[in-house]
Amino acid sequence: MQKHQHANSRPKHKKKKKLGLFYGTVSSISIIAFIAIFYFSVLVSTKPRSILLVTQKIELILQEKFGRDNVSIDNSYLSFTNYGTLKISISGLRILYPDLDGSGKKSFIVPNLETEFSLFGFLLLQFQPNKIKLSDPNIFLGDWQKITDPKENFSTEKSDLSLIANLLGSIRKGENPIENLEIENAKLLIRGENFERKILLKKSKIHVTSSGNNLNIVSQNQINLDPKKSDLNISSSCQVSSNVICNLSVQNIILSSLAEFHPNLSELEKINATIDANISFALNNNDLKNLKFKIHSNFGDFRFLDFFAKKIDFENLSIDGEYDHDKKILNLSKIETDLKATNPENKTRLSLSLLISQFDQNRKFDFDIHLKNASGDEIEKFWPITLREYGVRDWVINHVKGGSIKEAAAKFSLSQKNQEFYLDSVSANADFSGINLKYSDDFPEIKNISATANFTDKNMKIVISDAEVLQSRISEGLVVIEDFNAKNLILKLSGKAKGKAANTLQHANNNPDFVSEVAKYLNGNSESDFDIHLPLSKEITLKNSYLAINSTFTKLDNAYLKGDAILTSKKNFGSVDFVTNFDLTAADLDVKELGLTKKSAIESQLSLIVSVQNPKIIQIKNISLWKKEGKITEKFSGELSFATSPFLVKSANFKNTNFNKNNYLISYQGDLNAHKISFRGDKINLGTFLKQKSENKNFPDLAIQIAANRADLLNNKFLKNFYFSLNCKSGLCSRGLVRASYGKQQVIDLKIEKTPEKNSINARVSDVGYIAEALDISNVVSGGDAKLKIEHYAEDNKPALRGTLTIDDDITIYENEAVKRFNKDTLFSQVRDKIFSSEKTTFDSVKINFDLQNYRLTIKSLIANNYKIGVTAKGEINLADKSCHLKGMIIPGFIVNNLFGIGKIPLVGGVISGVLTGGEGGGLFGIRYEYEKNPNDKEAKFSTNKVAAFVPSTIQNLFD
Numbered sequence: 001m002q003k004h005q006h007a008n009s010r011p012k013h014k015k016k017k018k019l020g021l022f023y024g025t026v027s028s029i030s031i032i033a034f035i036a037i038f039y040f041s042v043l044v045s046t047k048p049r050s051i052l053l054v055t056q057k058i059e060l061i062l063q064e065k066f067g068r069d070n071v072s073i074d075n076s077y078l079s080f081t082n083y084g085t086l087k088i089s090i091s092g093l094r095i096l097y098p099d100l101d102g103s104g105k106k107s108f109i110v111p112n113l114e115t116e117f118s119l120f121g122f123l124l125l126q127f128q129p130n131k132i133k134l135s136d137p138n139i140f141l142g143d144w145q146k147i148t149d150p151k152e153n154f155s156t157e158k159s160d161l162s163l164i165a166n167l168l169g170s171i172r173k174g175e176n177p178i179e180n181l182e183i184e185n186a187k188l189l190i191r192g193e194n195f196e197r198k199i200l201l202k203k204s205k206i207h208v209t210s211s212g213n214n215l216n217i218v219s220q221n222q223i224n225l226d227p228k229k230s231d232l233n234i235s236s237s238c239q240v241s242s243n244v245i246c247n248l249s250v251q252n253i254i255l256s257s258l259a260e261f262h263p264n265l266s267e268l269e270k271i272n273a274t275i276d277a278n279i280s281f282a283l284n285n286n287d288l289k290n291l292k293f294k295i296h297s298n299f300g301d302f303r304f305l306d307f308f309a310k311k312i313d314f315e316n317l318s319i320d321g322e323y324d325h326d327k328k329i330l331n332l333s334k335i336e337t338d339l340k341a342t343n344p345e346n347k348t349r350l351s352l353s354l355l356i357s358q359f360d361q362n363r364k365f366d367f368d369i370h371l372k373n374a375s376g377d378e379i380e381k382f383w384p385i386t387l388r389e390y391g392v393r394d395w396v397i398n399h400v401k402g403g404s405i406k407e408a409a410a411k412f413s414l415s416q417k418n419q420e421f422y423l424d425s426v427s428a429n430a431d432f433s434g435i436n437l438k439y440s441d442d443f444p445e446i447k448n449i450s451a452t453a454n455f456t457d458k459n460m461k462i463v464i465s466d467a468e469v470l471q472s473r474i475s476e477g478l479v480v481i482e483d484f485n486a487k488n489l490i491l492k493l494s495g496k497a498k499g500k501a502a503n504t505l506q507h508a509n510n511n512p513d514f515v516s517e518v519a520k521y522l523n524g525n526s527e528s529d530f531d532i533h534l535p536l537s538k539e540i541t542l543k544n545s546y547l548a549i550n551s552t553f554t555k556l557d558n559a560y561l562k563g564d565a566i567l568t569s570k571k572n573f574g575s576v577d578f579v580t581n582f583d584l585t586a587a588d589l590d591v592k593e594l595g596l597t598k599k600s601a602i603e604s605q606l607s608l609i610v611s612v613q614n615p616k617i618i619q620i621k622n623i624s625l626w627k628k629e630g631k632i633t634e635k636f637s638g639e640l641s642f643a644t645s646p647f648l649v650k651s652a653n654f655k656n657t658n659f660n661k662n663n664y665l666i667s668y669q670g671d672l673n674a675h676k677i678s679f680r681g682d683k684i685n686l687g688t689f690l691k692q693k694s695e696n697k698n699f700p701d702l703a704i705q706i707a708a709n710r711a712d713l714l715n716n717k718f719l720k721n722f723y724f725s726l727n728c729k730s731g732l733c734s735r736g737l738v739r740a741s742y743g744k745q746q747v748i749d750l751k752i753e754k755t756p757e758k759n760s761i762n763a764r765v766s767d768v769g770y771i772a773e774a775l776d777i778s779n780v781v782s783g784g785d786a787k788l789k790i791e792h793y794a795e796d797n798k799p800a801l802r803g804t805l806t807i808d809d810d811i812t813i814y815e816n817e818a819v820k821r822f823n824k825d826t827l828f829s830q831v832r833d834k835i836f837s838s839e840k841t842t843f844d845s846v847k848i849n850f851d852l853q854n855y856r857l858t859i860k861s862l863i864a865n866n867y868k869i870g871v872t873a874k875g876e877i878n879l880a881d882k883s884c885h886l887k888g889m890i891i892p893g894f895i896v897n898n899l900f901g902i903g904k905i906p907l908v909g910g911v912i913s914g915v916l917t918g919g920e921g922g923g924l925f926g927i928r929y930e931y932e933k934n935p936n937d938k939e940a941k942f943s944t945n946k947v948a949a950f951v952p953s954t955i956q957n958l959f960d
Contacts, residue, residue: 273300403434472499699731
């Protein structure tokens with residue numbers, strides 16, 4: 001800059017001396033050409049002739065103008081052109097001339113120079129040439145070359161383009177109105193302080209017209225920047241008056257090729273593209289003014305890794321811009337392109353403007369970017385890495401996936417200091433849809449987000465119009481960062497959610513096993529307001545977060561709740577506890593296991609703390625359930641913990657204080673391998689537990705102790721003064737005691753004792769029918785005083801029972817629908833009325849020998865007898881799948897008495913006459929039966945066969 005100012009301040013006569021330099025050369029040649037007119041008579045052809053006198057004369061005139069030691073010519077030639085002009089050719093022209101500051105000399109070297117003159121102009125004493133052509137010159141561009149030795153200068157063969165510029169300047173003044181200037185195969189040497197580059201000017205045609213003081217210059221140029229790449233074509237048009245105004249059209253510019261020609265162009269190496277450009281500018285007092293340009297490229301890519309993290313491919317690029325030389329401002333007012341995207345049918349459109357200022361100091365960049373139809377998966381590519389302050393960019397890239405950015409705009413300013421970029425200001429907005437946000441594995445993913453985002457250098461605000469989380473929809477959502485400069489950067493999410501009630505608790509734990517279990521008990525709908533705060537300055541975890549939710553549940557309908565409920569829950573920063581309250585007033589409550597029931601419209605509330613210290617173990621603390629009817633408040637309290645995968649209760653402690661007029665204490669600890677249970681209180685409901693089917697194929701260790709004034713069983717049956725104690729290890733019980741009373745004077749008395757050889761179980765049940773119905777084994781049995789003697793042992797490391805059930809008292813069996821279906825069998829129908837009287841039969845003795853292992857009850861022998869009939873059976877019953885296979889005989893009762901010594905032989909009456917006799921002399925006979933039911937059968941199969949007579953072989957197979 002200082003050199004330019006110095007040059008403009010020099011005296012005018014020095015500037016005029018330089019401007020007349022080229023004019024002096026051309027005018028001297030013109031005078032000599034006139035002297036040589038007498039040779040025309042000998043030049044009768046167009047073949048060039050070398051005339052020594054002419055050469056010497058030209059050299060002499062030039063030496064007079066530039067100094068004897070400053071000019072040399074190898075040779076000169078005269079000829080006529082085919083179109084009637086005189087051509088003078090000079091080879092090996094070298095001229096030395098003083099530098100403008102007088103400190104050295106510059107050289108002008110042209111291997112071949114041609115001029116053409118009109119013969120008619122010669123006759124009129126007009127010696128200006130029609131055309132000048134320079135061939136194979138070496139032209140030097142850039143800093144002045146200081147030389148003191150002319151010989152050294154000649155050997156360098158470097159010329160200054162300023163001499164050609166002088167020619168144009170003289171033409172503008174009307175001194176030499178040359179119309180055409182041609183340059184061929186010129187080698188342009190560009191030299192700076194730390195660089196040197198060469199360009200081949202293959203062909204340049206300059207056409208000049210003048211009008212008064214105005215000059216119009218039109219040129220066509222063919223330039224090669226790299227021998228391995230195609231040529232560059234430049235067309236230009238300039239108007240020269242008091243200033244210079246030019247318009248250039250450039251085609252086929254390979255931008256990466258320009259990067260080698262000046263350090264300030266090094267950034268172009270990062271652009272892989274071929275462009276066409278239109279450029280206009282003005283020169284006023286050697287200062288560049290009003291530089292404007294338009295650029296177009298069909299396709300390419302760029303790698304500005306200081307701004308963008310990845311290479312960006314583009315198509316149909318257009319750029320409009322201008323450069324203010326005085327203010328040192330580059331204004332790229334319009335940059336538009338289609339960006340190559342993963343979906344070619346939905347191209348991404350990028351429009352931006354860029355203002356770069358303070359070129360001579362620390363540069364400043366002002367961006368205005370507009371983006372359309374960008375893929376959400378390409379946010380990392382399009383979000384400038386210079387906007388990575390506060391970790392927001394990295395956080396978004398790592399947690400936002402899918403969808404598309406319909407429209408986005410960003411205005412931001414950057415300052416460059418010491419090769420580093422600093423964000424001065426930013427304002428941005430974006431409309432996007434289909435975006436998925438997963439901000440932590442601890443929380444469910446938010447999907448298909450449609451939202452508008454706004455960013456500044458101080459804050460961020462995203463308004464969510466629609467989104468999905470699990471089976472719920474989000475509306476009126478907000479995602480906010482209030483202050484990027486805050487010490488602890490917080491991302492806030494809030495909004496409304498409408499959908500499945502179970503989704504509410506998935507923010508406490510998103511484990512699939514826990515989720516499926518929760519869905520059983522929160523199976524209604526919900527409308528919720530939520531508020532979530534996430535710290536971006538540290539790892540996002542449940543403990544580091546703040547969550548608050550208010551929900552209204554409707555249409556709850558599960559095993560425990562039916563109706564509506566209201567939930568409020570909040571978890572503070574640094575805590576793992578969700579402080580939660582349920583308003584259950586509008587719901588029916590029925591927790592049979594704990595004896596907790598209430599009807600809708602009765603005021604009730606459940607409060608608790610859900611603690612998630614470990615995602616695999618959830619604790620529910622400070623449980624408090626109460627209901628209020630009139631002036632009486634009934635309470636239930638406790639705590640429990642459970643594993644989430646698989647879902648399993650680990651511990652529980654409950655206290656009932658007059659809830660449903662019951663009082664008790666419950667304690668439980670356990671896992672898959674062991675359970676320890678303690679109950680003490682007024683009433684316990686065992687019916688719910690009896691209905692449950694154990695899916696555990698293992699046999700956990702057990703330690704159970706229950707003491708209750710009343711134990712409710714199934715089918716409205718209950719026991720009084722119930723005491724139950726049991727200790728088992730690996731399914732083998734070594735100690736146990738069961739005592740209870742029921743009915744009028746009925747009792748249960750069971751005791752398990754350990755002996756060195758085995759564990760024995762001895763029990764008495766004074767009313768088998770009552771207990772069978774209470775345990776939902778059978779509802780067709782009544783009475784029966786039973787005694788049990790059982791051996792408890794292990795076989796193949798699995799527990800087993802072997803024992804005998806004996807009933808010596810009357811036990812009544814009622815005919816049910818299953819038995820009535822046996823009447824389809826003809827033979828059974830003949831004896832049915834002899835067995836059942838008033839749809840029942842009573843046996844006065846029953847004895848069963850059995851084994852039990854792996855849920856398989858094996859009946860080794862069953863004998864039931866009365867004075868009418870005797871029944872035998874053996875077979876197997878699968879208690880797991882309810883399949884059964886039994887067979888035996890129905891025979892006269894006195895035969896059973898005689899064979900097994902069960903009792904006295906009854907009188908022979910109508911019982912043994914008819915169907916149970918074989919007629920006269922036929923002897924007694926029986927019925928052999930078989931009962932079979934497979935797991936998938938709706939009805940069992942029952943078949944019979946008649947036994948002709950009791951002979952020894954028949955007696956031996958009495959149970960077959």
